[in-house]
Amino acid sequence: MPDPDPLTDLMPDLLRVARRLTRGADQSQDLCQEVLLKLWIRLDGGAEIDDLRAYAMTALRNQHRQSLRRDQIPLGAPEVVTITLPDAFDACALSDVMHAIARLPPDQERLMRLVAAGETSPADLARRTGLAPGTVMSRLARARARLRVDLGHKTAVPQT
Numbered sequence: 001m002p003d004p005d006p007l008t009d010l011m012p013d014l015l016r017v018a019r020r021l022t023r024g025a026d027q028s029q030d031l032c033q034e035v036l037l038k039l040w041i042r043l044d045g046g047a048e049i050d051d052l053r054a055y056a057m058t059a060l061r062n063q064h065r066q067s068l069r070r071d072q073i074p075l076g077a078p079e080v081v082t083i084t085l086p087d088a089f090d091a092c093a094l095s096d097v098m099h100a101i102a103r104l105p106p107d108q109e110r111l112m113r114l115v116a117a118g119e120t121s122p123a124d125l126a127r128r129t130g131l132a133p134g135t136v137m138s139r140l141a142r143a144r145a146r147l148r149v150d151l152g153h154k155t156a157v158p159q160t
Helices: 004-021 025-044 052-072 088-102 106-116 122-129 133-150
Strands: none
Touching: 004 025, 004 052, 025 052, 088 106, 088 133, 106 122, 106 133, 122 133
């Protein structure tokens, strides 16, 4: 399990920002706790977060925006009332994509797994992998092209 001390140290700052974002003490406490729980889960899952404070602040703002969007849906709207069961076809498609990623050359596979885990900035990918940003972008382009072919979406594959 991750060490709780860094998360505990973040609590006063997160709560201060949450109070500015929300309408009351209860909402700010809830927002802060949701973000800390999500951070705990990510860290417990082995995620490496370079700047935990900056990441937590961004997560707090994003969580607040998400709650504002959720609050804008009127009660009784079909989206709120209807429960959508998981789609087996979506799960199969995701499985196919993950197997296709596993068949990529190792350098492309590593980048695509980072993208699948949520890392979308070429600059951040370059920093994490030690590659030049242009190299990251070209490898991602080749990987996406191969995936399209492997999954039956396109016929041409750039040469590596």
